[in-house]
Amino acid sequence: MSTDEKHRSGWLPPRWFIRAAWWLHRRLYAAGGARFLRRPRDGRAGMLRLTTVGRRTGQERSVIVSYVPDGTGYATLAMNGWAEPAPAWWLNLQAHPEARVETVEGGVHQVRTREAVGAERDRLWVLLTAVDDGWGDLNDYAARRSHPTPVVVLEPTEPA
Template structure:
């Protein structure tokens, strides 16, 4: 559960009423977030060109497909994530729309930092690491430009968001 009442969320000045209503609807429950992510994975795999890093996802945001090993199941789990290209690495944010728990993909990376990343048709192995405090401070303004809702979501919880570097280690 989020630390605040999601019905009392205040619209950020940077959003239109329509965008804000979409955001509230899309993040109304963890079940909705997880269901939408599962559907996005299916769309990504069906049409990776529509999600190419240079073009962004159908929403216009730069999106990658992250696959991790489930810490309990041992099965591969995929999720689409908005990212920032930072040198050779991709930086992702574990916001879970401002809910008080970390997203499962982040907990899985903490258990095993080896992962797989897909950008359009390019598939690569990668290793994950948390950004240092200094890196977090330097990255946040860039991340906020990529997806301003992250700043809004951060205000919904006292949990600091995970900021994770995914550094390629080779082809998958």
């Protein structure tokens, strides 16, 4: 199957590959910091480091997520490699909506998070699906899930 056919058919890499990629990116970040994050560019999402407070432990937890800029804030999808359960970072944000983000261009700052709904969600979904990072059709992947994929808004609470 060619790369184009895989993207059109909604092919997903195996779960072990997705988890290995996440593990590798976290190790690269630990070794080199923000230089391993990326800026958003035309047709390409950026990557940011999101630090949440664990809903059960109260300890800080960090994850790297892709995002698109939206005004002074950011928008991302609460997905778990397109697996059915919600990612732990999203569950943490639902319990404690205050978080910290680090981006290449903006440095580290505090954000307040929430789920986009209605017309705002529709507008952000269009922005997110317009990004082509080689993962294929987000609409196709989302249709495989039993529930809508949350669109998460991260709004700065302090100037960057």
